[in-house]
Amino acid sequence: MTEASVVVERAAETATLWLARPERGNALGAEIVDALDAGIDAVLADGVRLIVLRGRGRNFCTGLDLADLEAISDGDLALRILRIELLLQKIHALPVTTVAVAGGRVFGAGADLFAVCDHRIALRGSSFAFPGPAFGLVLGTGRLAGLVGDTAARQVLLAGQAIEAQRALELGLATAVIEEDAVDGAIGAVHAAATRLDATTVAALHGRTRHADDAGDLAALARSVARPGLKARVEAYRAKVAAARR
Template identity: 30%
Template sequence: MLGISELRLTNLLLAVDDDGIATVTLNRAAKRNALDAETIEELIGVFTALPSSGARAVVLRAEGPHFCAGLDLVEHGRAERTPAEFMRLCLRWHEAFNKIEYAGLPVIAALKGAVVGGGLELASSAHIRVMDETTYFGLPEGQRGLFTGGGATIRVPALIGKARMVDMMLTGRLYSGDEAVAVGLAQYRVRDSEAKALDLARQSARNTPLSNFAVCSAISHMQNMSGLDAAYAEAMVAGIVNTQDAAKDRLDAFARGTAHKIAPD
């Protein structure tokens, strides 16, 4: 496995600040940050390396006015792939997005402009999504003679429900503004999605790494289990996390009454 200093990136930018906040940037603005095969491989490399790099949280952002327009249709049209070749490509997309969702680092997506098709698949693999006033969401595959292949059928219904996803694919319906937040496509709508995403990343990074690992990995795994199995897994994770040495000072502060109070601002 390559470390972050060994990665050779063309379509992504990667920076990690002194607080352990990593910023991963989609860097194909001229293509509306469409995802070609090379970008998918770079995402796999970056999100494989980050968990062991000392990073505490990740901001996922994009250059230009759009977050991501999805599958690079020009590359796809020219490649003339066989069904088996495209299936293997789809599995690489799943690998990339599973690395984001399950690796145990908080990933906050700063959204703007188009978040459509594979761009929505990418965004839905993040743990928190922050949209700005320009953001719109869509799944236009149905109008283009295509079908989703990077996890939309798994993650998008978990956010908005099956019926809304089917509607988006059949009719080309777009979501934006307050409606997008109301249905669950984003958790925050702000003027500056990147500033808000960075603030949320810094908040998340103040948690203990083991707690964040559980929140950003175990919950997703438990959603794939039966209720009985999930209950057992939850108890096991709680047994490990809730007895960690790194939490002792925080528990002592609570006992002394000096801990941060959980109350509305």
């Protein structure tokens, strides 16, 4: 029997969705994206007030799953990336409180997944990077700018280098940096705040305080993936990174 790529745990009005592909760094492939989407729908239908995203193993999420890159076409790769953006927009617009608890490497689409949540808890020792621009990808840039400001977003995206948890906190990407043994207490505090008001009021507040240009973000991403040679650019980037590590 195939193990689930996303494991859902329920405790009262809190649902924790665990990315459960640690052997792949919890990278976002089609299966895990579909499972996240379905899991969110299921827990919302059950009336949860708080959704927590976490990752099994060492890393929260290492980005786009490219294990099958050689076997897929430019079109399939582009569709996979666009599907991730739609999931990110969905999470960003949820009518309930969301929390991401991230340790290890939080890269690419994984960093974008972290960034769309209301509370963004970085574990001590974690690191964050948005390498997409290195291969011509414009994913989540508007949302990142909304968190850290235009100038800081440009600096982070153009540099393409990992930033440590404390720097992520200083920029506004993370909302807290804690040790792993403090996670339960932090989630408990968020749950208390999330359930202090009735669900209708929380949903209304979320709607009025969310500032995003979903159509513009999707259009910018579509233009970036539609440029000829998407797969070749990704392969060149991977080769460059591998060479640097050697």
